[in-house]
Amino acid sequence: QKVVELQQGLADLCLLKLASHRADLESRAQKLAQHEAEFDRKAEEMDCVHAARDKALECREKDLERRVEDVVQRELAVAAKEEALDQALLRREMDSERRAEDLAQREMAL
Incomplete structure (x- = not known):
């Protein structure tokens, strides 16, 4: 009995x-x-943060590309204007030289 109780x-x-x-x-x-x-939640938050950052960087890159293209177009326009001004100045100089020659010939003819 004791053994059973102990058991x-x-x-x-x-x-x-x-x-x-x-x-x-x-x-x-x-x-x-x-x-x-908690780890899964934080990982999802980080994924969202990284996705938002990647999108912001992509937008910034596109904006910078547009700005670069704008600057290139402006530089081309300035170069074209400079060329046109140079040509106009050259024409004026040539016209002035012709007029001076014409005037000199008229004076000699008189």
Whole structure:
């Protein structure tokens, strides 16, 4: 009888320890699940942040490309105006020289 009681007490103690271990494991599993959920949430946030940053960089790159193209077009326009002004100045100089020659010939003819 005593042996049976001791065995029963030992079995009860083992069951209590087992229940305690199970509760501890369950608690750890819940904490792990919470950490995993938090990690997943942060990873998703980081993905959103990176996607937004990538989109902003892409927009900035396109804006810079447009600005560069605008500057190139302005430089071409300025170069064309300079060329036109140079040509006009050359024509004026040639016209002035012709007029001076014509005037000199008229004066000599008189």
